[in-house]
Amino acid sequence: MRTVSRSGAALTVVIVTALAAFPFVFKANWVVNIAVFTMMYAGLATAWNLLGGYSGYISLCNAAFFGIGAYTIANLFPTSGGPPGSTPFLILPLVGLGAAILSIPIGWVAFRTRGVTFAIVTISLLFVAQTLAFLMRSFTRGSQGMGIGVPRFSVATYERPFYLALLAIFVFAVSVCWYVRRAKLGLTLFAIRDDEDRARGLGVDTEIAKLVTFATSLGITAMIGGVWAYYITYIYPQFAVDPLITIGMVLMVFLGGKGTLWGPLLGALLLVPAQRLLAQNATTARWYLILYSGVFLFVILLLPRGIIPSVQDLVARLRSKSDRDTSSPAATVPTVPTEVVP
Amino acid sequence: MRLFVQAVILGVLAGGVYALMASGLTLAFGIMRVINVAQGVMIILGAYLSYTLFTHFGVDPFLSVLFVVPVVFVLGLVIELVFIRPLRASEREELSLLVTWAVALGIEGVLGLVYSTTYRSTIPSYANAAWRIGGFAVLQVQVYAFALSVVILAVLGLVLAKTRFGRAVRGTVQNPASAALLGVDERKVAAIGFGLSVATAAAAGAVYGVVTPFNPGSHYDLISLLLTIIVLGGMGSLPGTVVAAVLMGVSQALLATYISPTSARLTFFVLLIGILVVRPQGLFGAVERGKL
Numbered sequence: 001m002r003t004v005s006r007s008g009a010a011l012t013v014v015i016v017t018a019l020a021a022f023p024f025v026f027k028a029n030w031v032v033n034i035a036v037f038t039m040m041y042a043g044l045a046t047a048w049n050l051l052g053g054y055s056g057y058i059s060l061c062n063a064a065f066f067g068i069g070a071y072t073i074a075n076l077f078p079t080s081g082g083p084p085g086s087t088p089f090l091i092l093p094l095v096g097l098g099a100a101i102l103s104i105p106i107g108w109v110a111f112r113t114r115g116v117t118f119a120i121v122t123i124s125l126l127f128v129a130q131t132l133a134f135l136m137r138s139f140t141r142g143s144q145g146m147g148i149g150v151p152r153f154s155v156a157t158y159e160r161p162f163y164l165a166l167l168a169i170f171v172f173a174v175s176v177c178w179y180v181r182r183a184k185l186g187l188t189l190f191a192i193r194d195d196e197d198r199a200r201g202l203g204v205d206t207e208i209a210k211l212v213t214f215a216t217s218l219g220i221t222a223m224i225g226g227v228w229a230y231y232i233t234y235i236y237p238q239f240a241v242d243p244l245i246t247i248g249m250v251l252m253v254f255l256g257g258k259g260t261l262w263g264p265l266l267g268a269l270l271l272v273p274a275q276r277l278l279a280q281n282a283t284t285a286r287w288y289l290i291l292y293s294g295v296f297l298f299v300i301l302l303l304p305r306g307i308i309p310s311v312q313d314l315v316a317r318l319r320s321k322s323d324r325d326t327s328s329p330a331a332t333v334p335t336v337p338t339e340v341v342p
Numbered sequence: 343m344r345l346f347v348q349a350v351i352l353g354v355l356a357g358g359v360y361a362l363m364a365s366g367l368t369l370a371f372g373i374m375r376v377i378n379v380a381q382g383v384m385i386i387l388g389a390y391l392s393y394t395l396f397t398h399f400g401v402d403p404f405l406s407v408l409f410v411v412p413v414v415f416v417l418g419l420v421i422e423l424v425f426i427r428p429l430r431a432s433e434r435e436e437l438s439l440l441v442t443w444a445v446a447l448g449i450e451g452v453l454g455l456v457y458s459t460t461y462r463s464t465i466p467s468y469a470n471a472a473w474r475i476g477g478f479a480v481l482q483v484q485v486y487a488f489a490l491s492v493v494i495l496a497v498l499g500l501v502l503a504k505t506r507f508g509r510a511v512r513g514t515v516q517n518p519a520s521a522a523l524l525g526v527d528e529r530k531v532a533a534i535g536f537g538l539s540v541a542t543a544a545a546a547g548a549v550y551g552v553v554t555p556f557n558p559g560s561h562y563d564l565i566s567l568l569l570t571i572i573v574l575g576g577m578g579s580l581p582g583t584v585v586a587a588v589l590m591g592v593s594q595a596l597l598a599t600y601i602s603p604t605s606a607r608l609t610f611f612v613l614l615i616g617i618l619v620v621r622p623q624g625l626f627g628a629v630e631r632g633k634l
Contacts, residue, residue: 058436112618116377116435117577120569121618123379127566128611135604243562247447250440289451296444300437301428 012174015262019167023160032159036231038272039166040224044245045252045264046173047220051213052250053259054177054186056193057114060246061106061122064129065099065218067241069225071133071140072098074235079147086151088230089165092223099222100215107214111207114196126246133237145236148229162231166224170265173220177261185209193259247296248275255299257306266307271295348478349599350592355480355488357591359553361584362491362546363564364571365498366539372515372578373535376426376438380446382565384414384540387449388547389556390457393464403464403552404486407545414544418537421445426536427529446561453558463555487549494545495584498538502580511535515578570610574617589613 019039023032044062052058072095077084110121133140140146153161180186188209191199200206229235249264252271256263278288303310363385370376391410395401401409425445429437471482502508513521514531522528550556571590575582590610598606 056436058439109615109618113573116375116439117573119436119439120377120573121614124566124570124573124611124614127562128608130562131607135608247443254440286455287451289447289454293444293446293448293451296447297425297441300441300444301425304430304433304437 011262015265016171019170020164023157023163027157029156029159032163034273034276036159036163036166037276038268039163039170040228041248041252041272042265042268043166043170043173043224044221044249045256045268046170046177047217047224048249049253049258049260049264050173050177050180050217050220051189051210053253053263054180054189054193055210055213057111057210057214058116058119058250059110059122059214059217060119060250061110061125061129062218062221062249063243063245064126064241065103065221066225066228066245067129067133067237068099068102069095069222070229070235070240071146072222073226073229074146074148075139077149077230079149081149083152084149084230086161088226089161092165092169092226095226096219096223100219103215103218104211107211111210111214126241126243130237130241130243133241140237140240143237145234148233148235150233151230159231162227165227169220169223169227174261174265176216176220180213181261185212189213244292247292251296251299254306255303257308257310260306260308263306263308344477345599346596349595351478351480352484353592353595354588355484355591356595357588358488358491359546359549360567360571360591361587362494363543363550364568364575364583364587365495365580366542367568367572368575368578368580368583369498369511369542370536370539371572372580373511374426374438374532375435376536377435377442377569378536378539379439379443379565379569380421380449381442381540381543381568382561382563383446383449383453384418384543385547385550385564386453386556386558386561387417388414388544389464389551390453390462391544392548393462393551396464396466403466403548404490407490407548410544410548411541415537415541418540419533421540422533422536427532446565450558450561457558459557459559461555461557462551464551466552469552481553483549483552487553490549491546494542498542499580507531507534567610570614574613 022035026032026035044066048059048062073088073091076091077088106125110118110125113121134142136142151161180189188199188204188206191204192206192210196206225240229240232239248271252267253264254267255270256265256267275292278291299306305313363381366384367378367381370378388410391413392401392403392406395406395409396403421442425441426434426438429441466483468482472479473482473485500508502511510521510526510531513524513526514528514535518528521531554560567590571586572578572583574589575584575586590613593613594606594609597609
């Protein structure tokens, strides 16, 4: 088992400190508002990467669990209950746990399929969840939407608690990823990605590994949905269970680098601020879908492995080149896809 | 009993159109291992093109198929060349799903710019005309739509079974490497096959617009239905797709009749989960290459 590298630990401390300090340095509400959404997607993308990046199973139903988290918070803290303060944040771990347990039977059925069929089954689940969000009026009040008690946070720093809660979930998600990559579970996931049949043939229990990862990833997603609902304070089915949220997290993982620890954060940092600014401007909002699809196509066709792996390849190639210039003609450094990289 | 027969008739008529919509998906998956999430938006595009021809030039929606099919065929060729061909074969299945989803979003965005998001419907003079046969009422447009779907599916089946191109397609589906060795131009088969698969969807779209109101976002409703149909049909089996589509149409109609129209929207979910628990490979499991 690999010990913590010093540079990796230093990088982690720098990133987390910078993220934690951000709302105290840049205080304008609109800036922190963008930061809230960036941190939200960073957490969602990291959670998606846990299954999608490490095991290669493309799950497209994550936005459904985002909605489940959102509606759970909305039901627990309705507008009529008065301002809930910080209680919703404290109850989130339970929401996440509940969603994770709910996801297990769903995962059990979905994992009867593999590869592209798994993606299709989960995408169907997403559409079903959206339909259910409209139909289950006792839980969601359908298309009339649902209000959540508005907190009495100070106006000047209104966004800060939401940002910090999302940061905490993000740090939790990254810690889970970091741990999984070093634990037997990570090796199992990598084995599934590389050759599931061979892994099973060698006696690896792939079913449990897939289910545990699926449930963890969706539990984290539901917690983030809960914070989102509390921040927005009024939710509608079409935004709580939105295919664009699923697309967003997948896109950010692909942009930053599938299967890397910090790739999802990088993807979110690059895309979300641009996305928020575009969506807020009336003219560009009409072009929003077209621009979104353009960026998506660009990333998948021209940068299919994402920024972090591409940069690492480049560095490795430059290094091996300089090695060769000075010493023996060493073989070019191969890029091992399962290599654990920061 | 009367209700039951009426529901089955309506379900079979709807299922025929679903079969036409979904057969293109199966074809593209069989030939290229591509899951085309843009199939739904191609149907909506067909519906809008037909709508425009009807409202501006008075072209009958069933006649407009002759115009819609070639236009969308060319669009399909372009999408295959620009977006799908560059994908590496090893990652094609998964990445094609995301790439075509992005294409779907782009086309949805363009349709939103051109037509706005208001619901539209193509309403020819005979839109509400119905036949009464032995006490059962059927809308004429539904019968026409079903007939058109059967004709196009039959032509597609004949092309695959009898022509040189059809043999090339079947060869590619069975074994791409051997087909290439025997002189089949795999790239040409892929491009034309993809063009055909979306053109059939657009043909179905032209008639879909007569039966159902639509807006640019409607493709999500369609694609969830179609993906379920091809999973039920066993991914890559054309007869399986047709049977699954009719099954879907009939169960939707029965649920709408006996329980409620809203619950019918969940039919595909219930069917999907049920089938996956019992038969993960679908009704006609063509999980391995070799069938179409």
